[in-house]
Amino acid sequence: MDDPVNFWLDFWNVLTLQSGYNATLVILGTTSLGFASGIVGTFAVLRRRALMADALGHATLPGVVGGFLISLIFGATGPEILPLLVGGACSGFLGIWAVQCLVRHPRVREDAAIGLVLSTFFGLGIVLLSVVQTSVSTQTAGLDSYIYGQASSMTRVDVLTLAGISVLVGLISILLRNPFGQVCFDADFAATTGWSVDRIDLLMMGLVAVVCVVGIPAVGLMLVVAFLIVPCAAGRLWSTRLFDVLMISGLIGGISGWFGAALSSSLPNLPTGPVIVLVAGAIFLLSLFLAPRRGIISSQWSAYRRNQRIAEDHALEHFIDHEDSVSTDGLIKLFSVRGWSARKINRLMRRLQAKHFVEFSSSVWSLTPTGRSRGLTIQRNHRLWTQYLISHADVAANHVDWSVDQVEHVLSEDLVAQLEDQLQLGSTP
Amino acid sequence: MSLIPALDLFPLFASVLVLVGCTLLGNFLILRRQSLMGDALSHTVLPGVVGAYLVFGSRDPFGLFLGALIAGLLTVASIEALRRYGRIESNTAMGVVFSIAFAVGVILIRVGHTDHVDLDPNCVLYGQLELMVWFDAPASFFDIDSTNFFYAVPSSIWSLLIMVLLVAIFVVVFFKELRLVSFDPGLAHTLGFSSGVVNILLMLLVSVATVASFEAVGSVLVIAALLVPASTARLFTDRLKSQILVSVLVAFGCAVLGYLLSTWIPLLWQGESLKASGTITVFSGFVFAVSLFFSPRHGYWTQRIRARQLADQVAVEDVVVLLHTSHETSTSFPWSTIDPRVLGLATQQGLIQSTTPGQYLLSDVGRSVALEVQGRRNRWLVYLVNEVGLAPDHAPGTAEHLEHFGDDLLQKPSDTFGKRSSPPGDFL
């Protein structure tokens, strides 16, 4: 970069849509594409068909060239978007159909089928492309831009078509999120409740295909699948409710489209598609680490805390069950049955001490009143769980959580009262 | 020898090396359901290759291999990290990693293209076998002088040779471990064989094969080289060793014929030769499709024919038995309801003879066949009622369906587990 200041100025201008007609058009196109891909891609990923979109993308190449050839017959003088898109869509659908047929054979697995179709269709496209480029006299320069995409050369009509279709696809997907969601989650169940799974699948994959095909001129067939996968992967880190994931993925896709297009137009020589993918990738990485609960930092921390709590609970229980005060050596012997090292025991006791559950005086560890009452609560919890496992053995495994603070946090008050009665009356567990 | 001009020697050789080397690895990728890892790796080595090119400044094979190894390791590590710590499903993780890596690669190429003119983005996609053509080749094979030859061999062929050698050694030495780890990773773990190590080695070799093949056939077509010949071989055999062997043969054939087709076909319209990498891929796909239909064991066509033959056999036996019983009970025979084709078949097999048109008589052979079928039916009846415990009134219907299937099911001499015949219920 020769001039950083200029770059930031340029970037800001493009970002805020002040940099002129062309740049604004491009941003409009890529943002709406990102939005639609994020939403539709969520369904594709949930339905485990995301990589089929890769096959679709690569399979469009022979159709694109074929469309071009046919348009030549009808008097075109160069690559025009409509016949290319239609041809691409046809061969793309043919590819998907081929994958479905191949999968039915017992010796062909789905991943192999996708790879087979992807590469052979693409190979056919390459062959046709080379024939066209060497034999046909008319202008063919626009054709191979379908491989890497060329967002900056989109015309007004192109962009408006792209934006319109994208918004439409996004809205349809949101409206149909219930049937789509059901089929993604449990197709068999959905079928039993009366949904026609085949039709819903067809519609879903059809929307995916439409987004792919319209996205190809902008970002190229190699990367169009990235638009479907990366925003959704990021979105799923933020929520588990389908509607939230859809909206977040769409938002991330849109933001990536906006930022990425702005970035690539301010920097010389950078193609739009890959830059948008990188922006989406950066958002994904940030989400991976920072998302609350599902993010790495958050979940590792809570697993660590949970294991610590389990250890503390075990320790307090030991105290209550045996003596209320134990010497340090006695402690090590007491806890050795759990396989804890001396260092771990040491750290554990310090933590308990910090929480005022135990105290250390005249070389003996003993429970404080707070510690004693906590220990008794833990004991009660465990007895209640044990009783619950007996009385509701067939469903208990789903609910029992030995590490929870109070059984009442999981089971209802009535149920707990019932269990307590049973404990009093019944034989000791 | 004018079929294969000497100037095509190198591209031909390169194609064979690419396909053979990749297919050896592809067999295991397919069995381990990691075909898409091949797809992913062929995308993610791109930044590795371009980075190595930019760093080392030339197409130094050492630099390329290094780039490949690093890219391969990073790919496997990041996919595994995403799966384990991000709790992301493996296909999604693959998609994320290879998209990002490929985007990086494309950007590197575009940026590098301005300074290094021979780094052509499209070459990455479909390679440049054509550039290996030996323009100074002598007119005939017999004139090839060995020193000239060695000078003329392009460096990429040496890389490919090394790659194929490495892959072959790996597959032979690790054959038993590869098979175990691919079939039953749980058992491998308890036996003390680390499936992680074998997996990493496999992925590294795939990266190396991808990079070595890049120059010849480009990234996307490497996927075809990995998957198509091996998938074809899967349709022909049931044993791992023969599958590998068949896949190598198929790879060899596809490479040679595919390349030659790319030079011959354009002769039809006197154009320039077709993109060789694409032609080889399409030809391999064609071979696969043909095998899908006509393979002697698993092809669609052969299966349909076999099903048809079985149905015919059943129909013929039914007719014969019916004729036999109607003779015994002297009821009139419903000739009109029988498919004349079945009657024709029965006559061909010598089971019935036509005396007057439209009427048939059982021959001696036919009579003995009828008796045999009836005997089988009775044995099935006994078995079903006594051993399986079917109600006596349900048994005859089932026995009628089963009578066409041989006694070898009823008395399996090979299966004497517990000193009694194994219930053929297992086969039903």
Place this chain on the structure above:
Amino acid sequence: MSPIQRPEHSTNSPLSIHAMTVAYDRKPVLWDVDYDAPEDPQLIAIVGPNGAGKSTLIKACLGLVPRASGLVAFRGKPLDAVRSTIGYVPQRESVDWEFPVTALDVVCMGRYRKLGWFRPVRKKDRDAALLCLDRVGLADLADRQIRQLSGGQQQRVFLARALAQEADLYFMDEPFAGVDAATEQAILGVLREMKREGRTIIVVHHDLQTVPSSFDEVIFLNMRVVDSGPVADVFHEDNLRKTYGGRLTMLAEAAEAVARSERR
């Protein structure tokens, strides 16, 4: 507030589990499991309702899933020191039946530990594998690709593989699932032979009715060990109720009611 008695752990027990807790995700799946297998060879059944953690118990002992706490010892030694003496027969669903291996190939895999890395399979190993197939009655099907075998035969192939491992301790996860009664008896016969040869066999079993007649010892598991010990001592209604809960008694009551009405 009686102190919880922890059983004494013997260093000569083929399997010794100390205070094992296993947690997947957010919730513990096994809690504070303690168990010592008897020193002499036995057929031991693990029973419990669905989701009780039976398969997890085996996998945690074998190191296939991580433990949150606790120790597992095999005759006093850790897993890595005795791997070659432990056999594992997993559940059948996890197998890829289209894989191009024959029955004999699968059984030979049981001998890989003895071969170690890189050495190829020798004739000696193939012969030994064939013997194992013979013991389960499948010697003639040695060359069949596994998909061509019936369900019961497939189960027997995996049993033969376990035999080929020549281990001292075996873990088997639902080996009788989906096989008919005759095959089940025959498999039990092989297991009893193995016990006579001095091997301990621990089996996750789903059919309560056959436990008393087929096994020597039983472990009642429902996220924690309810009870364990010789079948004659611990297999009674109280333990069944504590493990399986109300449902079992409900069924028993229903059966009682039916019997009563028929008597009238």
